[in-house]
Amino acid sequence: MTETLPMAGATANVNFAGLSKNDYRGAPSTLCQGCGHNSISNQIIGALYEMNIVPENVVKFSGIGCSSKSPTYFLNRSFGFNSLHGRMPSIATGALFADHTLKGIGVSGDGDSASIGMGQFKHVMRRNVNMVYIIENNGVYGLTKGQFSATAERGLELKKQGKNLYLPVDICMEALVSNATFIARSFAGNPKQVKELLKTALAHNGIAVLDIISPCVTFNNQDNAYHSYAWGKDHEQPLHEISYIAPRNEIILEKEMEEGEIREVAMHDGSVVILKNLEKGYDPSNRFEALRVMEEAQQNDWLITGLLYLDDTKPNLTEMYDLVDTPLNRLTEADLRPGRASLDKINASMML
Amino acid sequence: MNKIINDFSITVGTVNGSGSSTANNTIMRTIFKMGIPVSGKNLFPSNIQGLPTWYTIRANKDGFIAHHEHRDIVIAMNPASFARDLASVIPGGAFFYADDIKQPITRTDIAIYPMPIKTIVRSDPNIPTNFRDLVGNMVYVGVLAQMINLDMDKILSALTFHFKGKQKPIDMNFTALKAGAEWAKANLEKKDPFYVEPMNKTDGMIMTDGNTAAALGTIFGGVQFVGWYPITPATSVAEELNEYLPQLRTREDGKNTYAVVQVEDELAALGMTIGAGWAGLRAMTSTSGPGLSLMTEFAGLAYYAEVPVVIWDVQRIGPSTGLPTRTSQGDLTFAYFIGHGDSQSIILLPGDVYECFEFGWKSFDIAERIQTPVFVLSDLDMGMNQWISKPFQYPDTPLDRGKVLFEKDIEELKGNWGRYLDKDGDGIGYRTFPGNKHPLSSYFTRGTGHDEYAKYSEEASVYMENMDRLKKKQETAKQYVPTPVLHTMKGATAGIIAYGSTEAAVFEAQHQLNTEHGIKTDFLRIRALPFTKEVDAFLAKHDQIFIVEMNRDGQMNQILKTEYAQFASKFKSVAFGDGLPASAKWVREGILTKYESKKVVVKKAAPAKKSAVKKAVAQKTSAKKTLKKAVTGKMVKKANRK
Numbered sequence: 005m006t007e008t009l010p011m012a013g014a015t016a017n018v019n020f021a022g023l024s025k026n027d028y029r030g031a032p033s034t035l036c037q038g039c040g041h042n043s044i045s046n047q048i049i050g051a052l053y054e055m056n057i058v059p060e061n062v063v064k065f066s067g068i069g070c071s072s073k074s075p076t077y078f079l080n081r082s083f084g085f086n087s088l089h090g091r092m093p094s095i096a097t098g099a100l101f102a103d104h105t106l107k108g109i110g111v112s113g114d115g116d117s118a119s120i121g122m123g124q125f126k127h128v129m130r131r132n133v134n135m136v137y138i139i140e141n142n143g144v145y146g147l148t149k150g151q152f153s154a155t156a157e158r159g160l161e162l163k164k165q166g167k168n169l170y171l172p173v174d175i176c177m178e179a180l181v182s183n184a185t186f187i188a189r190s191f192a193g194n195p196k197q198v199k200e201l202l203k204t205a206l207a208h209n210g211i212a213v214l215d216i217i218s219p220c221v222t223f224n225n226q227d228n229a230y231h232s233y234a235w236g237k238d239h240e241q242p243l244h245e246i247s248y249i250a251p252r253n254e255i256i257l258e259k260e261m262e263e264g265e266i267r268e269v270a271m272h273d274g275s276v277v278i279l280k281n282l283e284k285g286y287d288p289s290n291r292f293e294a295l296r297v298m299e300e301a302q303q304n305d306w307l308i309t310g311l312l313y314l315d316d317t318k319p320n321l322t323e324m325y326d327l328v329d330t331p332l333n334r335l336t337e338a339d340l341r342p343g344r345a346s347l348d349k350i351n352a353s354m355m356l
Numbered sequence: 357m358n359k360i361i362n363d364f365s366i367t368v369g370t371v372n373g374s375g376s377s378t379a380n381n382t383i384m385r386t387i388f389k390m391g392i393p394v395s396g397k398n399l400f401p402s403n404i405q406g407l408p409t410w411y412t413i414r415a416n417k418d419g420f421i422a423h424h425e426h427r428d429i430v431i432a433m434n435p436a437s438f439a440r441d442l443a444s445v446i447p448g449g450a451f452f453y454a455d456d457i458k459q460p461i462t463r464t465d466i467a468i469y470p471m472p473i474k475t476i477v478r479s480d481p482n483i484p485t486n487f488r489d490l491v492g493n494m495v496y497v498g499v500l501a502q503m504i505n506l507d508m509d510k511i512l513s514a515l516t517f518h519f520k521g522k523q524k525p526i527d528m529n530f531t532a533l534k535a536g537a538e539w540a541k542a543n544l545e546k547k548d549p550f551y552v553e554p555m556n557k558t559d560g561m562i563m564t565d566g567n568t569a570a571a572l573g574t575i576f577g578g579v580q581f582v583g584w585y586p587i588t589p590a591t592s593v594a595e596e597l598n599e600y601l602p603q604l605r606t607r608e609d610g611k612n613t614y615a616v617v618q619v620e621d622e623l624a625a626l627g628m629t630i631g632a633g634w635a636g637l638r639a640m641t642s643t644s645g646p647g648l649s650l651m652t653e654f655a656g657l658a659y660y661a662e663v664p665v666v667i668w669d670v671q672r673i674g675p676s677t678g679l680p681t682r683t684s685q686g687d688l689t690f691a692y693f694i695g696h697g698d699s700q701s702i703i704l705l706p707g708d709v710y711e712c713f714e715f716g717w718k719s720f721d722i723a724e725r726i727q728t729p730v731f732v733l734s735d736l737d738m739g740m741n742q743w744i745s746k747p748f749q750y751p752d753t754p755l756d757r758g759k760v761l762f763e764k765d766i767e768e769l770k771g772n773w774g775r776y777l778d779k780d781g782d783g784i785g786y787r788t789f790p791g792n793k794h795p796l797s798s799y800f801t802r803g804t805g806h807d808e809y810a811k812y813s814e815e816a817s818v819y820m821e822n823m824d825r826l827k828k829k830q831e832t833a834k835q836y837v838p839t840p841v842l843h844t845m846k847g848a849t850a851g852i853i854a855y856g857s858t859e860a861a862v863f864e865a866q867h868q869l870n871t872e873h874g875i876k877t878d879f880l881r882i883r884a885l886p887f888t889k890e891v892d893a894f895l896a897k898h899d900q901i902f903i904v905e906m907n908r909d910g911q912m913n914q915i916l917k918t919e920y921a922q923f924a925s926k927f928k929s930v931a932f933g934d935g936l937p938a939s940a941k942w943v944r945e946g947i948l949t950k951y952e953s954k955k956v957v958v959k960k961a962a963p964a965k966k967s968a969v970k971k972a973v974a975q976k977t978s979a980k981k982t983l984k985k986a987v988t989g990k991m992v993k994k995a996n997r998k
Contacts, residue, residue: 060792087803332614
């Protein structure tokens with residue numbers, strides 16, 4: 005590597021980290037053609053490339069399902085762990101203790117997170133693990149060929165399943181009541197917003213939940229279904245348009261927001277997100293508001309997208325544990341095994 | 357009346373939650389401090405307050421301190437169990453009771469000592485009203501101390517130990533205790549034969565419980581991550597880690613070299629532990645049977661993805677919730693074959709608190725060397741009761757982190773490595789940790805089929821080769837696991853195999869079989885699975901082999917039968933699971949029932965005793981006494997279990 009980093013734009017093929025987009029790619033996808041998940045994988049590649057994040061500083065995690073297969077389709081150079089159904093959060097939590105400087109990217113689905121993994125989903129929120137938690141939400145179990153998931157809307161009809169009798173789980177609302185510190189929703193058919201939200205999420209210190217409606221082209225794509233392309237395009241209600249600016253421009257966050265005002269949110273790493281507020285005074289730091297807009301969207305059948313909630317004041321999990329500066333997985337015997345004298349002392353105390 | 361010195365048991369019957377544990381631990385620690393071998397067993401209900409609970413202490417000058425069924429001295433503090441406690445005393449025994457319990461005394465064959473505990477406590481103005489019940493327990497300690505000659509100075513040091521030197525509670529308790537002793541001196545006449553006298557048999561020994569030992573062992577093994585969920589009887593493993601880690605592994609600047617996380621359930625406990633183990637930490641979880649059931653899926657993942665973790669299972673008895681506060685060795689086959697598909701585990705079987713410490717640090721070395729989960733099977737008796745022991749020995753080998761590649765290693769290999777490549781022929785590949793900055797260091801871990809380079813594969817041959825390699829690792833493990841401990845007796849042709857906390861009971865049973873029945877036995881205590889060559893040799897050498905264990909189905913027997921079919925006809929299962937700690941009586945009787953000999957034909961346990969009585973008469977008096985006790989013990993046990 006040269007002494008000075010190449011300037012952005014000096015060559016079209018290399019970013020500030022000196023890496024080409026190829027350094028961020030993964031194996032070819034084995035998901036269905038046109039699957040929303042593939043589009044999301046591409047946006048992950050784009051976001052990391054544009055943010056100059058070195059792949060070795062990222063660890064990928066997933067559970068089981070179509071979405072959980074996708075971590076092999078991006079970031080070949082990153083470590084990855086495709087774990088058990090609904091159990092990605094615990095694997096990620098343990099792994100990220102090993103090196104607190106690493107960022108996790110988890111990819112899960114609505115089956116993986118909202119049903120079998122609901123418990124771990126909610127607990128990883130309250131622990132504020134330093135990772136981006138993407139739910140590729142299509143309302144259906146794809147890998148087992150088309151059963152209802154817990155996010156499927158009531159009344160949906162599927163071949164072999166009949167009619168769904170239950171009200172859906174709202175992943176963003178679950179995240180909010182579980183005290184997640186970053187909650188956003190997007191739509192796989194809106195790649196620009198997906199990428200910008202991904203960048204914002206990557207810059208967040210702590211858990212960042214991204215519920216991305218990602219239609220299943222094979223099993224749940226009737227035009228009137230909540231998780232279909234056609235429905236999504238018609239019902240998408242962006243909260244605000246956002247774009248990501250590299251860390252060089254320092255912009256300070258204001259407290260109050262007026263209607264139509266442009267809102268700038270400073271992220272933990274110093275980078276800034278500009279939110280164009282399309283709703284009357286929407287303030288992503290206000291939990292009441294977040295809950296209200298989600299409830300309102302539910303009642304009106306809106307797909308509300310954008311950054312719904314943000315609290316960048318909380319420490320992440322490893323910060324709460326006061327760990328030594330050296331990553332724990334680099335400690336040596338001298339760090340880990342207490343000396344002889346300390347055992348002598350313990351033995352003596354047990355003779356009393 | 358002939359004195360019986362340093363050879364009796366004390367049973368205290370109280371109400372759970374009444375604070376008697378301080379009193380009972382004080383008695384036990386005092387006997388320990390007086391140099392007399394002693395054990396204490398807390399037989400407690402799964403309840404916080406209100407149900408009957410018993411604490412049994414056994415002092416034995418010869419070091420036989422396994423659980424003992426019969427009750428020489430009984431202290432009755434609980435009206436609910438009063439009648440049962442009274443009936444349980446052996447003829448010639450002693451019965452102390454709180455005299456506010458107004459129930460008929462139906463025995464005339466024992467010494468009866470009423471204790472005016474409430475009156476004594478009320479008469480002391482220094483005892484605050486709200487402490488009367490708690491401190492009242494100290495009065496019976498005082499009465500007992502006076503009657504059996506417990507050393508007052510040693511009692512004071514036991515209290516000092518218990519209250520960690522805090523003067524106020526020490527004084528308050530000691531005052532009540534002395535009041536009890538003084539009252540007994542003035543009012544009670546000694547009518548039973550039991551006394552303690554100082555010895556020097558516990559010099560240089562420590563007294564602790566297996567869960568504390570486990571926690572300390574893992575700390576000296578460099579534990580870095582603990583994910584756990586509360587469950588009896590394993591909870592105190594994590595709590596002792598919380599106690600000792602800040603003392604031993606927090607730096608002067610307050611920064612920690614470890615993390616302990618109490619998680620939402622056992623699934624997450626093992627999940628986080630696997631995440632941490634995968635990423636290069638010495639990671640463990642502690643649990644008991646029901647928790648292990650929940651961890652099963654993750655255990656299979658760790659086996660197949662080859663992630664080193666330590667799972668410390670403090671066994672309790674029963675399928676389902678079972679008896680949560682009673683001991684067992686019932687998780688052996690489950691842990692050995694845990695998981696769907698073909699899987700096999702490495703299991704360590706500590707026999708005492710000393711080995712809980714030793715296997716605590718060794719378990720990480722083995723897990724990281726073999727790159728697989730290591731299950732350590734302790735049990736409630738070992739884990740939660742106080743045991744005397746040699747002092748813990750400082751680890752005699754450096755940390756073995758196994759095969760790990762860092763940046764410079766990958767550079768030397770020019771990135772040419774495969775996570776699951778069996779380069780060394782021992783089945784074990786090389787691994788890297790997240791955070792490794794070399795662009796060729798990473799790999800993708802999965803519970804799905806994978807090839808030597810960790811790439812997804814559903815190829816039949818790739819799958820089979822991988823599974824064969826995993827099997828090979830199990831072979832490799834044999835050179836790393838603790839070997840069995842062999843105790844031989846000259847002229848023995850019969851063998852006993854046991855494991856875990858039954859050792860004390862087996863020793864005593866061996867002694868009884870030898871002195872009372874002329875049956876000589878060798879004893880092999882297995883300390884790990886897979887079995888090592890020492891097991892092969894033992895099985896080949898003996899003509900009948902008794903496999904002693906605390907479960908219904910004879911789980912070790914099942915595994916031995918499977919793996920040593922050629923010797924199966926020699927195996928005799930002595931399995932017994934009622935939730936109580938192992939006793940010499942059931943080991944001995946279990947063996948006698950199945951023992952085959954040309955000289956001594958034993959059909960049933962009962963006739964065996966008759967012939968044994970004749971034999972015993974000709975032998976030493978001590979043997980006669982032991983036998984007599986054992987016989988009465990059985991009657992008592994029956995009465996207890998109505």
